[in-house]
Amino acid sequence: MNSKGAVGFMILMAIVYFIAGMIIYQFVKPDIATARIDMNCTAPASWGDMTICLIFDGIIPYMVIGILASAGSIVTSEVIK
Amino acid sequence: MKTKRQYNQLRQTKWLMVMIMLIGFLAILPLVSAGTYIYQENANSTGCNADWAGGYECVKTYDESWTTFGASAGTGYVYENYTKIPTATYAILQMKINASAAFNRTIPNTCYNYDATKIIIRGYSATNCGYECYNGGWVTIQDSGGGNNLYEDAMIWNMTANSTASCNFTYNGVNNALSCSTYNITITAPPSSSYGILGATNYLNYTDNFGITNYSVAFTQAIPRTLLFYNQTILTWNWGYILFENSQTFNAIVYETSNENFNLNITYNSSAYTGITANLIYNGTSYAGTSSGTGSTRNFSRTIPIPSISIQTNKSFYWNIGLTNATGTFYYNSTFKNQTINPISFELCTPALNKTYINFTFKDESTGNYLNASMDLATWTYSMGTATKSLIISNSSENSYYAFCFSPSDKTITSTLTFQYASTGYPQRKYINYFTLTNGTTNKTLYLLSSTDGLYVTFQLINAADQSLAGVNVNATREILGTTEVLGLGTTGADGGITLWLNPDYVHTASFFLFPYPLYQVTQAFTQASYTITLGSAGTANVSDYTKGISYSVKPTDSWLNNGTAYSFNFTISSTYWGLDSYGFNITNENGILIASNSDTASGGGTINSLINTEGNQTFYMTYYWIVNGTITQATRSWQILDLSGSSFSINNFLTDFKAYIATGFFGLDNFGLGIIIFVIILVVTGTLKLKHGITDEATLIGVIFSLVALFDVGFSLIPNPIGAVPHFPTIVMALVFMGFLYKEVFT
Numbered sequence: 001m002n003s004k005g006a007v008g009f010m011i012l013m014a015i016v017y018f019i020a021g022m023i024i025y026q027f028v029k030p031d032i033a034t035a036r037i038d039m040n041c042t043a044p045a046s047w048g049d050m051t052i053c054l055i056f057d058g059i060i061p062y063m064v065i066g067i068l069a070s071a072g073s074i075v076t077s078e079v080i081k
Numbered sequence: 082m083k084t085k086r087q088y089n090q091l092r093q094t095k096w097l098m099v100m101i102m103l104i105g106f107l108a109i110l111p112l113v114s115a116g117t118y119i120y121q122e123n124a125n126s127t128g129c130n131a132d133w134a135g136g137y138e139c140v141k142t143y144d145e146s147w148t149t150f151g152a153s154a155g156t157g158y159v160y161e162n163y164t165k166i167p168t169a170t171y172a173i174l175q176m177k178i179n180a181s182a183a184f185n186r187t188i189p190n191t192c193y194n195y196d197a198t199k200i201i202i203r204g205y206s207a208t209n210c211g212y213e214c215y216n217g218g219w220v221t222i223q224d225s226g227g228g229n230n231l232y233e234d235a236m237i238w239n240m241t242a243n244s245t246a247s248c249n250f251t252y253n254g255v256n257n258a259l260s261c262s263t264y265n266i267t268i269t270a271p272p273s274s275s276y277g278i279l280g281a282t283n284y285l286n287y288t289d290n291f292g293i294t295n296y297s298v299a300f301t302q303a304i305p306r307t308l309l310f311y312n313q314t315i316l317t318w319n320w321g322y323i324l325f326e327n328s329q330t331f332n333a334i335v336y337e338t339s340n341e342n343f344n345l346n347i348t349y350n351s352s353a354y355t356g357i358t359a360n361l362i363y364n365g366t367s368y369a370g371t372s373s374g375t376g377s378t379r380n381f382s383r384t385i386p387i388p389s390i391s392i393q394t395n396k397s398f399y400w401n402i403g404l405t406n407a408t409g410t411f412y413y414n415s416t417f418k419n420q421t422i423n424p425i426s427f428e429l430c431t432p433a434l435n436k437t438y439i440n441f442t443f444k445d446e447s448t449g450n451y452l453n454a455s456m457d458l459a460t461w462t463y464s465m466g467t468a469t470k471s472l473i474i475s476n477s478s479e480n481s482y483y484a485f486c487f488s489p490s491d492k493t494i495t496s497t498l499t500f501q502y503a504s505t506g507y508p509q510r511k512y513i514n515y516f517t518l519t520n521g522t523t524n525k526t527l528y529l530l531s532s533t534d535g536l537y538v539t540f541q542l543i544n545a546a547d548q549s550l551a552g553v554n555v556n557a558t559r560e561i562l563g564t565t566e567v568l569g570l571g572t573t574g575a576d577g578g579i580t581l582w583l584n585p586d587y588v589h590t591a592s593f594f595l596f597p598y599p600l601y602q603v604t605q606a607f608t609q610a611s612y613t614i615t616l617g618s619a620g621t622a623n624v625s626d627y628t629k630g631i632s633y634s635v636k637p638t639d640s641w642l643n644n645g646t647a648y649s650f651n652f653t654i655s656s657t658y659w660g661l662d663s664y665g666f667n668i669t670n671e672n673g674i675l676i677a678s679n680s681d682t683a684s685g686g687g688t689i690n691s692l693i694n695t696e697g698n699q700t701f702y703m704t705y706y707w708i709v710n711g712t713i714t715q716a717t718r719s720w721q722i723l724d725l726s727g728s729s730f731s732i733n734n735f736l737t738d739f740k741a742y743i744a745t746g747f748f749g750l751d752n753f754g755l756g757i758i759i760f761v762i763i764l765v766v767t768g769t770l771k772l773k774h775g776i777t778d779e780a781t782l783i784g785v786i787f788s789l790v791a792l793f794d795v796g797f798s799l800i801p802n803p804i805g806a807v808p809h810f811p812t813i814v815m816a817l818v819f820m821g822f823l824y825k826e827v828f829t
Contacts, residue, residue: 029730034356034405037372041738050742057735 007075014071021067025060032056119169119238124161124202133157133206142204142231147177150230156207159231163200165193169238172200177232178210178225185237186223191216206231323404324349326415327378334421335387336489340466342384345370345400345415351377356405363398364388370400386467387422394422426488427463427472427496436490438518439525441483443504446528446561446568446584453479454504454529461485462697463496463518467645469697479504493519495696504529508582513570513672528566530584539580539611542573542593549577550616553595554673557581557607559588570673583607594673597807599715600704627709630658633686635666635705638740640798640808641721642701647694650677652705654686661686664707668693671700695722718808736797752801759800763789780822787815 041053122145129139137152142159151157163172171193177183188200192214195201201215202222210231211224330344343361359370359381370381381400400415430437443454461472476483487494496516503509507529516523542550556570568589569581583589585608593601598616636651652666665680666689676698679689686707695701699722706715743750750758767785770776776785794800794812802810 030358030403030410031356031405032730033369034358034403034410037358038356044742047748050738050747053738054735054742057738060730061732061735 010074010077014074017074018067018071021063021071025063025067028063029060032059119166119240121163121236121238124234124236125164125199126162128160130158137230142206142233145233147183147233150232151206152210152229152231153206156205157231159204161202161204161234163202163236165196165198165200166238166240169240171239173237173239174202174212174214174222174234175237176204176212176223176234178212178223179228179230179232183233186212188214188222189216189220192220192222200236202234204231204234323353323411324402324413329400329415329418331418331420333419334423336423336425336465336492337387337389338425338464338466338468338470339387339492340384341387341420342382343370343398343400345381345402346378347381347402347415348378349402349404354404354406356403356410358403358405360401360403361385361398362401364396367401389468389470390422390424392424396420396422423489425465425470425492425494427461427470427485427494429474429476430484430486434486434488436486436488436520437484437522438487438494438520439485439516439523441485441500441502442481442524442526443502444526444528445507446530446559447534447586449562451481452504452507452529453481454502454507454527455479456483457501457503457509458499459483459501460499461496463487463494465492465494487518487520490520493517497697500527502527502529506532508532508535510568510582511570512567513674514567515674515676528561528568530568530582534584534586535582536585536607537580537610538583538585538607539578540573540591540593541611541613542577542579542595543613543615544598545615545617549573549575550595551575551577553577553579553593553616554669554671555579555581555591555593556673557583557589557591559584559590572673592673594669594702594704596700596702596719597717599717600667600669600702627659627707627712627714631656631686631707631714633705633707635703635718637720638798639720640795641723642695644695644697644722647692650691650693650701650703651688652679652690652703653688654705654707656684656686656707656709659709660684662708662711664705665689666691666703666705669702669704670698676701698722736799740798755799756801759793763793778826780819780826783815783819783822787812787819790815 035056036053039049039053039056041049041056044050044053124143127143132153132155133139134152134154134157137150139151139157139159141149142151143161151159165172171190172188173185174188175183175185193200195216203213203215203219205211205213206229208229209225209227210229212222212234213219214222325348327346327348328344330342330346332341335341343363345359345361347357347359349357357372357379359372359379361368361370361381361383363385366385368383368385370383373380373382397417397419399417402413402415403410404413405411426434427438428434443452444450445452455478456474456476458475459473461474462469463472464470494517496518498512498514498516500512501509502512510527510529512527540555542553542555544550551573553573554570555573556567558565558567560566569583571579571581573579581591585606588604588606590602590604591607591614593603593614593616595616601614601616603612603614631654633652633654636653637648642648650666650668652664654661654664661682661684663680663682664686665678667678668676668691670676677691677693679691681687681689693701701720701722703718703720704715705718706713708714739747743752743755763786766789767782770785771782776782790800791812794809800811802808807813
């Protein structure tokens with residue numbers, strides 16, 4: 001496969017990777033919601049609880065950013081070559 | 082090598098052991114083959130004659146107490162029937178008479194076999210006491226031989242197992258086999274998948290190993306149940322439930338556009354499941370329920386907007402409940418419920434729709450005389466809750482009034498109206514306002530100005546750089562009969578101009594507002610055809626003088642707000658130098674319509690607060706001011722109003738919680754501490770880029786700093802703004818610095 005084909009193939013892979021990531025992270029959402037309820041994140045009792053609630057809040061954005069970064073790196077690594 | 086004698090001794094020892102084992106086996110054989118006994122304390126039916134002594138009544142002979150006794154001064158009889166247990170082989174009567182210990186007597190076969198279904202027993206107390214059984218005549222089982230204190234009796238049934246016990250567990254009509262052993266029914270846990278029970282009556286059916294017919298115990302609630310076998314407790318079984326739907330609360334009949342609350346109360350097995358969620362599924366949309374309560378009983382509630390409909394509609398809804406344990410999350414549906422949605426109607430009044438909510442009349446602005454006017458275009462947006470409906474209507478004929486009616490007539494609606502009206506000889510005017518309407522009729526008079534009395538006044542809006550300002554919200558008001566009436570309003574066009582039809586003989590107050598300029602007001606009689614208004618000019622206030630010693634804050638601190646949400650708008654001011662004449666704020670929306678205003682007159686300042694719902698507005702502008710020595714100093718703050726439903730897993734949610742925790746003193750952080758942390762983050766990121774990646778270009782590094790400042794300030798609203806500065810002051814300063822470095826890079 002020449003370089004043009006490799007770039008196109010990597011773009012397709014990045015799209016597949018992105019779609020898979022978007023599907024997978026949906027399974028985490030109910031657990032996050034449950035954890036928030038159980039930790040009573042609307043009114044945490046202690047600073048430790050607040051910290052844990054913030055970690056819960058950051059999990060989904062972290063996953064989404066990671067998926068985006070990974071998909072983007074697949075494309076750029078091939079383009080930069 | 083053994084001798085013959087040793088061999089014989091060994092052989093004898095072996096036979097001796099075999100004999101001992103055989104005898105032992107034969108000895109225990111009766112025990113092995115002996116039946117199992119069932120103890121029955123109470124007879125199935127009892128009866129007494131009247132001849133019992135006071136204090137030693139007949140009832141004491143069957144009160145289950147082996148310490149109380151009955152006695153008769155004459156001859157007292159207590160009759161007892163014991164219903165025979167099928168497959169019992171014989172029965173033993175346990176009794177206590179006089180002060181003896183309880184002892185047993187076997188029921189004679191003639192009495193046992195006399196009746197196919199029962200054993201008839203009679204206790205007596207006369208000179209002696211004892212028990213008899215009936216086989217066609219009374220047969221003595223036991224006599225005391227003296228003393229007449231009859232204590233108690235019970236029946237012991239000898240049972241022989243002759244079949245295999247069977248148990249099955251039935252729910253929702255589906256049978257599941259259980260394992261049982263002996264006559265004590267042992268309930269082993271059914272498969273966990275069979276525990277999903279909602280709103281149904283569930284049965285445990287079992288037979289004992291004597292072939293006795295099914296027992297059935299109903300489980301409708303999550304409470305322990307006792308399984309009985311011939312009135313004897315076999316075991317108390319805690320029902321291995323997953324969850325029970327205790328109740329659903331909702332309004333069966335609702336109206337479109339209203340906000341309705343739905344409640345679900347459930348009990349779930351909180352030992353087996355650590356997490357529970359419930360989503361209301363209504364009209365194909367899932368709404369997350371808010372949980373309350375602790376322990377195994379939870380209440381979920383959710384308020385949702387009822388969708389708009391055209392005819393009466395039945396909607397089916399249910400709750401989808403998710404239970405989470407170590408193996409995963411399992412979903413169950415509640416019972417389906419139906420809700421009837423009735424349509425609402427807002428129209429010009431008719432004989433059928435006759436409850437007037439608002440009535441418009443028209444007057445000549447100059448003479449005060451009533452007029453007939455045409456309704457060139459009326460655009461209503463109305464709602465009982467969050468969802469809205471629209472009414473667009475016009476009437477070219479001139480009428481003295483336009484009355485609008487609403488059905489159902491006992492409800493309150495919120496509405497927005499844009500009303501364009503005119504009359505012959507009277508140029509068209511436009512009226513815009515919000516209303517909260519009820520069946521207590523609102524009467525509104527709209528004013529028209531004759532073509533002979535008015536003047537077209539054009540306002541040209543420009544900024545300090547003489548540039549035309551488009552999109553400036555303009556309204557002109559005048560006090561008529563003690564009420565401030567809006568006589569003209571609109572928005573400047575691309576040319577920065579707007580023309581209003583005003584009476585030059587009267588003083589009007591013209592207000593001009595465009596973010597980020599402060600509200601500009603001019604109060605005078607407009608006698609000329611055109612006026613040029615410069616927004617942002619120094620003539621509106623001498624800011625620099627009257628800010629000395631002034632500190633203030635405005636809340637909410639967020640740059641944007643959620644729609645349909647009530648917020649507390651707060652203006653706090655403190656003056657250490659000037660004595661304030663008054664201070665306050667006005668809140669207008671994107672159309673320039675005044676939403677709320679508040680003021681106070683404390684000379685040292687204070688806090689004023691208004692709780693305002695963003696409803697369907699798109700932007701709120703707060704113009705806050707203070708007046709010192711008759712001079713007003715004002716500034717403006719704005720909020721974008723966004724619909725952010727569905728953002729509960731976003732970075733926005735993280736920031737919302739973070740700012741809420743900061744406000745409560747998260748690890749002792751305050752705004753200053755937060756600012757220091759953000760500064761350190763920016764410093765570290767920029768330094769890392771320089772040292773690690775070799776970025777040395779100054780413009781690039783300043784660009785990175787600018788981007789981070791913009792992210793923390795505009796994006797996250799975490800950087801505190803200096804007092805008295807324009808909103809997002811740090812971002813603006815860094816932008817200027819960045820542009821300066823760019824200019825230096827490009828042109829030098």
